[in-house]
Amino acid sequence: MSDLSKNVLPSNRGKKQKIRKSNKRKLSSTNWIKRQINDPYVIEANKLGYKSRAAFKLLQINEKYNFLKPNRKVIDLGCAPGGWLQVAVQKVRSTENEVKVIGVDILPVDNIPGSKTFIGDINDSAIDKKLIDFLGDYPDIILSDMAANVIGHKQTDHLRTTQLIEIALDFTLKNLKKNGTFLVKTFKGGTETELLNIMKKKFNYVKNIKPLASRPESVESYTVCLDLKG
Ligand SMILES: C[S@@+](CC[C@H](N)C(=O)[O-])C[C@H]1O[C@@H](n2cnc3c(N)ncnc32)[C@H](O)[C@@H]1O
Known part of the structure; x- marks a missing residue:
């Protein structure tokens, strides 16, 4: 895991990603996935090896x-x-x-x-x-x-x-x-x-x-x- 001790803000504020529509998926889970994949803190946490955006x-x-x-x-x-x-x-x-x-x-x-x-x-x-x-x-x-x-x-x-x-x-x-x-x-x-x-x-x-x-x-x-x- 990288040392993020000084990095308290995410660097990624890039383009929003879209997700494919699925008839089976509920609207609430589609919204959750959309929010997760576009959340700069989720992206940065994954990049830096943190278990959660928290x-x-x-x-x-x-x-x-x-x-x-x-x-x-x-x-x-x-x-x-x-x-x-x-x-x-x-x-x-x-x-x-x-x-x-x-x-x-x-x-x-x-x-x-x-x-x-x-x-x-x-x-x-x-x-x-x-x-x-x-x-x-x-x-x-x-x-x-x-x-x-x-x-x-x-x-x-x-x-x-x-x-x-x-x-x-x-x-x-x-x-x-x-x-x-x-x-x-x-x-x-x-x-x-x-x-x-x-x-x-x-x-x-x-x-x-x-x-x-x-x-x-x-x-x-x-x-x-x-x-x-x-
Ligand atoms: C928002 S999460 C914590 C995230 C964590 N700070 C992190 O950075 O990964 C809240 C946690 O509280 C735990 N929790 C809720 N009630 C609890 C209880 N009575 N005793 C112990 N843990 C509890 C849940 O299981 C959940 O994992």
Whole structure:
């Protein structure tokens, strides 16, 4: 994989590709394929060996806040397929001999050198000990790009998403080192007021951010929390 640590914007903004019409394909999947093959972040991620276009979101957020520094220990919640793990491994210089980046997901993740991943559900409290035991220390950084499967029912989707933010925050407040960083995927309008208030009480700096790589039409956004208080 090439080192894209400085390259946070895709270079390819070329001509749009068309796809052949097929009677069998549903309109929604045709639109998805069209969007994927013309998305400069997808093209660049493939070129550079990133597992997902999401890698660029973390690169862009880190470009602004610069929290992924060498030797920091990182836990990535909802890490599959592994784009954020790859970025974190590069930035903190995690190696096979000294793994500083670990992740968990309900889905399996292909091996990413310099990282260790666990299959598990963050709702399962036993996962906390497993992760901290492997890392041998509390993390300096906790990332959560977790997303629930949306079903199209606005209130249910909103509840499921809020629940994931809540779990990630709970995990963070139990396990993050003092002065540590928490980055979490939230949704349009930012984090729920109640959760945001907790974040503001616990961290010295809290801000919502929508990186360029996050599709403008997507309701996703991120909340970055810096400097956990004692
Ligand atoms: C948007 S993807 C993460 C992409 C990742 N950051 C990357 O760069 O490749 C969201 C992930 O959250 C995971 N997820 C959702 N709910 C979870 C849960 N309760 N516990 C663990 N992982 C979960 C999903 O399986 C999915 O892989």
